[in-house]
Amino acid sequence: MLDDAPAWRGGWLNRLVARPGFQNWASHFPLTRARARRDGAELFDLVQGFVQSQALMALVELDVFRRLRAGPQTAGALGHAVDVPEDRMRILLQAGAAMRLLKLRRGRYALARQGAALMGVPGLAAMIRHHRAFYRDLEDPVALLRGPETTELSGFWPYVFGARGTVPEDVARTYSDLMAQSQGLVAQDTLRAVNLGDVSTLLDIGGGTGAFLESVGGAYPRLGMQLFDLPQVAPDARERFARAGMADRVEIFSGSFRDDPLPEGADAISLIRVLYDHSDDTVRDLMALVYKALPPGGRLIVSEPMAGGARPDRAGDIYFAFYTMAMQTGRARSAAEIAALCADAGFDRIVARKPARSFVTQTLTARKPEASAPKSV
Numbered sequence: 001m002l003d004d005a006p007a008w009r010g011g012w013l014n015r016l017v018a019r020p021g022f023q024n025w026a027s028h029f030p031l032t033r034a035r036a037r038r039d040g041a042e043l044f045d046l047v048q049g050f051v052q053s054q055a056l057m058a059l060v061e062l063d064v065f066r067r068l069r070a071g072p073q074t075a076g077a078l079g080h081a082v083d084v085p086e087d088r089m090r091i092l093l094q095a096g097a098a099m100r101l102l103k104l105r106r107g108r109y110a111l112a113r114q115g116a117a118l119m120g121v122p123g124l125a126a127m128i129r130h131h132r133a134f135y136r137d138l139e140d141p142v143a144l145l146r147g148p149e150t151t152e153l154s155g156f157w158p159y160v161f162g163a164r165g166t167v168p169e170d171v172a173r174t175y176s177d178l179m180a181q182s183q184g185l186v187a188q189d190t191l192r193a194v195n196l197g198d199v200s201t202l203l204d205i206g207g208g209t210g211a212f213l214e215s216v217g218g219a220y221p222r223l224g225m226q227l228f229d230l231p232q233v234a235p236d237a238r239e240r241f242a243r244a245g246m247a248d249r250v251e252i253f254s255g256s257f258r259d260d261p262l263p264e265g266a267d268a269i270s271l272i273r274v275l276y277d278h279s280d281d282t283v284r285d286l287m288a289l290v291y292k293a294l295p296p297g298g299r300l301i302v303s304e305p306m307a308g309g310a311r312p313d314r315a316g317d318i319y320f321a322f323y324t325m326a327m328q329t330g331r332a333r334s335a336a337e338i339a340a341l342c343a344d345a346g347f348d349r350i351v352a353r354k355p356a357r358s359f360v361t362q363t364l365t366a367r368k369p370e371a372s373a374p375k376s377v
C-alpha cells in the first residue's frame with residue numbers, strides 16, 4: 001500500500017506544500033514568492049491546457065493564420081469573413097494573442113512569430129485538425145485508461161490491425177498524406193543523427209509513400225533504396241520518386257511484414273515511426289525478420305518519438321503515450337525498451353542518440369554482429 005511506503009526524500013516538503021493555506025502564505029513570503037507564483041502559473045496552464053488546444057483548433061478550422069498572412073485585420077472583418085459574431089471572434093483572437101500565436105496592434109490582429117511558424121511546419125495544421133478524433137477519445141480519460149472496446153483513433157489508423165486488403169484506399173491515402181506531411185522534420189532529425197555514407201542499399205520498412213527515402217536519396221545521391229509497405233500504400237510512392245527523378249534508384253515492394261518475406265539485398269534497414277504502432281509481440285517478430293534480412297555487420301535504424309523512461313518526457317510520455325494508447329495497438333517505448341527488443345533479436349552496438357526535438361523523433365541504431373552467432377530464440 002502506498003501509505004505504508006517509507007517516506008522518500010522530499011516527502012515532508014510535499015506534505016507541507018499540500019497543506020491548505022501554504023500556497024497563500026508562500027505566494028506572499030518574500031523568499032518563496034517568485035517560485036510559488038511560477039508554480040501556480042504552471043499548474044494553471046496544465047488545468048487549462050484543453051481550452052488552449054480547442055482554441056487552437058478553432059483558429060486552424062477558421063483558417064485565421066492564413067487569413068492574416070496578407071496583413072493585420074480587425075475582429076469585425078475576420079468575424080464577418082468566417083461567419084462568427086464580432087464579439088466572439090474577438091474572444092478567439094485575444095486567446096490567440098494570449099497564446100502568443102497572434103499579436104494585437106492598435107485594435108487589429110496580426111500573425112506573431114509562433115503563428116507564422118505554425119503555418120510553416122508542413123502537416124501541423126492537418127495534425128491539429130485530426131485531433132478532433134483524439135480529443136473525443138480523451139473525453140473520458142479514465143475510461144480510456146481502463147481499455148474501451150473501441151476508439152476513434154483505432155478507426156483512423158486501421159492499417160495497424162493489419163491484414164492485407166482490409167484498408168480502403170481512401171482511408172490509406174488520408175493517413176499516408178498526414179504522415180508524409182510531417183515526415184520532413186523526422187527525416188531532418190534522423191539524417192542529422194545517423195551517417196549513411198557507408199551504406200549501399202537502404203530498405204525502409206513501413207516507408208509509406210516514400211517521403212523519408214526521398215530525403216535520404218537527396219542527401220546520399222549514390223545510395224540504392226528499397227521501400228516496403230502495405231499494398232494500399234506502397235504504390236503511391238512511385239509518383240513521388242518519379243517527380244524527384246529517383247525512380248531508377250528505388251525498388252518498391254508491396255507486402256505486410258506480418259505475412260510476407262522482406263525484400264533482400266539491403267545492408268541497412270530503417271523503421272521510421274513504425275514500432276510505436278505495434279504490440280511488443282509484433283515488434284519482436286518484426287525485429288527477428290529484420291535481423292534475418294540483414295547481412296552480418298548490417299545496420300538497423302529506428303527513428304520515432306520515444307518515451308523518456310527514467311526521465312519522463314513531455315512529448316513521449318504525454319502526447320505519444322496517450323495517442324498510441326488511443327490507437328489501441330502499440331505504445332510509445334523508451335529508447336531503453338527499444339534497445340532491449342533489438343538485443344533480444346540478436347543486435348549489438350546499440351546506440352540511442354539524444355533527440356534534438358523529442359516531439360519530432362529520436363533515433364537509435366544497432367548492428368547485426370559481424371560473425372553472426374546462431375540465435376537462441
Ligand SMILES: C[S@@+](CC[C@H](N)C(=O)[O-])C[C@H]1O[C@@H](n2cnc3c(N)ncnc32)[C@H](O)[C@@H]1O
Nearest residue numbers: 179183206207208229230233256257258272273
Ligand atoms: C506511422 S506510418 C509511418 C510512415 C513513414 N515511415 C513515416 O515516418 O512517415 C506507419 C507505416 O507503416 C506501414 N505499415 C503498417 N503495418 C504494416 C505492415 N504490416 N507491413 C508493412 N507496412 C506496414 C503503414 O502503412 C504506414 O505507412
